[in-house]
Amino acid sequence: MRVPGRGLAKGLAVTLRQMSRRSVTAHYPDAMPELPPRSRGVIALIEENCTSCMLCARECPAWCIYIDSHKDVIPATTEGGKDKTRNVLDRFAIDFSICMYCSICIEACPFDALHWSPEFEYAELDIRELTHEKDRLREWMWTVPAPVALDEHAEPAKEIGVAQKATEKANEKAAEQAAEKAAEPAAEDRP
Amino acid sequence: MGEALEIALRLAVVLAAFLVAPLLVGQVEHKAMAHMQGRVGPMYAGGFHGWAQLVADGVKFVQKEDVIPAAADRMVFKIAPAVALVPYLVAMLVIPLGPGLVGQDLDIGLFFVIAVMGVGVIGSLMGGWSSANKFSLLGGIRVAAQLMAYELPFVLAAASVAMAAGTLSLTGIVEAWSPWWLLWQAVAMFVFFVSGLAEVQRPPFDMPVADAEIVFGPYTEYGGLRFALFILAEYAGIVVLSALTAVLFLGGWHGPFEDQLGWLWTLLKTMAVAFVVIWVRVAYPRLREDQLQRLAWQALVPLALLQLAVTAVGVVLIA
Numbered sequence: 001m002r003v004p005g006r007g008l009a010k011g012l013a014v015t016l017r018q019m020s021r022r023s024v025t026a027h028y029p030d031a032m033p034e035l036p037p038r039s040r041g042v043i044a045l046i047e048e049n050c051t052s053c054m055l056c057a058r059e060c061p062a063w064c065i066y067i068d069s070h071k072d073v074i075p076a077t078t079e080g081g082k083d084k085t086r087n088v089l090d091r092f093a094i095d096f097s098i099c100m101y102c103s104i105c106i107e108a109c110p111f112d113a114l115h116w117s118p119e120f121e122y123a124e125l126d127i128r129e130l131t132h133e134k135d136r137l138r139e140w141m142w143t144v145p146a147p148v149a150l151d152e153h154a155e156p157a158k159e160i161g162v163a164q165k166a167t168e169k170a171n172e173k174a175a176e177q178a179a180e181k182a183a184e185p186a187a188e189d190r191p
Numbered sequence: 192m193g194e195a196l197e198i199a200l201r202l203a204v205v206l207a208a209f210l211v212a213p214l215l216v217g218q219v220e221h222k223a224m225a226h227m228q229g230r231v232g233p234m235y236a237g238g239f240h241g242w243a244q245l246v247a248d249g250v251k252f253v254q255k256e257d258v259i260p261a262a263a264d265r266m267v268f269k270i271a272p273a274v275a276l277v278p279y280l281v282a283m284l285v286i287p288l289g290p291g292l293v294g295q296d297l298d299i300g301l302f303f304v305i306a307v308m309g310v311g312v313i314g315s316l317m318g319g320w321s322s323a324n325k326f327s328l329l330g331g332i333r334v335a336a337q338l339m340a341y342e343l344p345f346v347l348a349a350a351s352v353a354m355a356a357g358t359l360s361l362t363g364i365v366e367a368w369s370p371w372w373l374l375w376q377a378v379a380m381f382v383f384f385v386s387g388l389a390e391v392q393r394p395p396f397d398m399p400v401a402d403a404e405i406v407f408g409p410y411t412e413y414g415g416l417r418f419a420l421f422i423l424a425e426y427a428g429i430v431v432l433s434a435l436t437a438v439l440f441l442g443g444w445h446g447p448f449e450d451q452l453g454w455l456w457t458l459l460k461t462m463a464v465a466f467v468v469i470w471v472r473v474a475y476p477r478l479r480e481d482q483l484q485r486l487a488w489q490a491l492v493p494l495a496l497l498q499l500a501v502t503a504v505g506v507v508l509i510a
Contacts, residue, residue, distance in 0.1 A: 008474075008475070011474040011475060012470060012471075012474050014474070015227040015470060015473045015474045016227070016470070018226070018227050018228065018229055019223065019226045019227045021229070023225070023226055023229050023230055023231045024229045024230075025229075025230050025231045027231075027234075
């Protein structure tokens with residue numbers, strides 16, 4: 001049998017129980033929120049990785065990435081050799097007032113120059129100041145969390161192998177040079 | 192001279208209580224309601240858990256422009272908030288905190304309080320009529336309908352306890368009270384509390400100000416200080432209703448150590464009832480106008496009449 005007023009009592013009980021629980025309010029300016037590690041806060045840029053290939057700017061559905069670059073000529077190291085050219089980034093800016101945080105630019109970048117940073121406190125009083133230039137984007141790179149650890153026994157990332165080889169090569173070269181220097185006095189005798 | 196000083200002191204204390212108690216209830220409402228909804232409520236004003244939020248609100252209201260609609264009945268529009276507020280101040284004057292601890296002990300205290308509480312509603316009615324706004328008018332009419340419906344069970348429930356005590360003096364009623372009345376007058380207490388809630392237009396009986404339908408009912412055109420006075424009147428109404436419920440049905444200053452701490456008991460019981468008022472507001476949705484009327488005429492009035500009969504039988508049996 002249903003007791004009349006049971007529903008009313010239930011309503012009171014629910015509110016009272018809720019009152020005894022901890023509130024769920026996020027005390028944001030007083031306490032920082034605990035964001036998921038891969039939060040899309042802001043897009044950071046490693047300038048050194050960028051080749052100004054423009055892929056990100058072209059893929060961007062909102063057209064919010066601005067890139068200016070010029071070609072630098074690197075003179076040939078050997079005589080009669082060909083001069084090399086290299087892209088130099090002059091400007092890399094993202095207009096966060098247009099950006100829709102779709103992550104397409106980050107996926108499009110073939111050189112891992114763009115990354116998500118969980119940093120989100122970059123509000124401005126003027127919408128025009130939301131266009132952030134490459135130095136600001138580079139600063140945010142320090143807040144990007146480390147990549148997810150590899151599985152056990154997994155093949156190490158290609159970059160690591162490349163970097164290791166590069167350092168080994170550099171070390172060998174340095175050692176060779178040192179050896180050459182040490183052998184120099186002896187070489188004087190040679191014709 | 193000494194008598195004049197005493198009167199002045201009593202009035203000053205009542206005025207202070209009138210100014211502080213509604214704010215206290217308001218603050219409790221802010222915080223209790225917030226926590227019942229899983230929030231924390233005001234946290235910044237005053238530094239410690241937003242204790243000064245209502246003071247800050249008051250300062251804000253005072254700074255606002257005093258707007259009177261062009262088509263309004265200016266005189267009535269202007270005095271309506273005062274008509275809504277002052278009766279509760281007058282009512283507080285006669286509600287006893289302890290034996291002798293009362294602004295003015297009236298022989299017909301209960302009669303006086305109920306009469307004066309009825310006047311308070313006139314303020315909303317005046318505001319609704321004089322604003323020259325259809326929402327205000329609708330709200331005012333709803334206020335009138337609500338007053339008509341709920342004044343009857345309100346008075347009948349109060350009459351029951353007066354009959355049981357054999358006096359209309361509030362002090363006399365508390366003195367005649369004994370714990371088993373909690374059972375004997377339980378129905379009267381329920382009817383009194385519910386119809387009192389309706390009288391001060393608290394949710395779930397806030398049909399007159401139903402903000403989803405008629406903006407803010409009779410108070411739609413009000414702003415600034417006058418609006419603040421209406422809100423203050425609502426909270427003063429809660430205080431008066433809670434104090435009356437505590438005094439009439441919960442035994443006022445009766446409790447352990449009542450010789451020294453009687454006034455504290457009255458205050459505690461009043462605060463407990465005020466908490467229930469807030470609690471009910473959070474828990475229940477607003478009643479529709481027809482449900483509101485049906486509750487009054489088909490439930491509360493018969494219950495109150497039944498209680499009157501039970502009380503009469505009890506009085507005869509005891510005597």
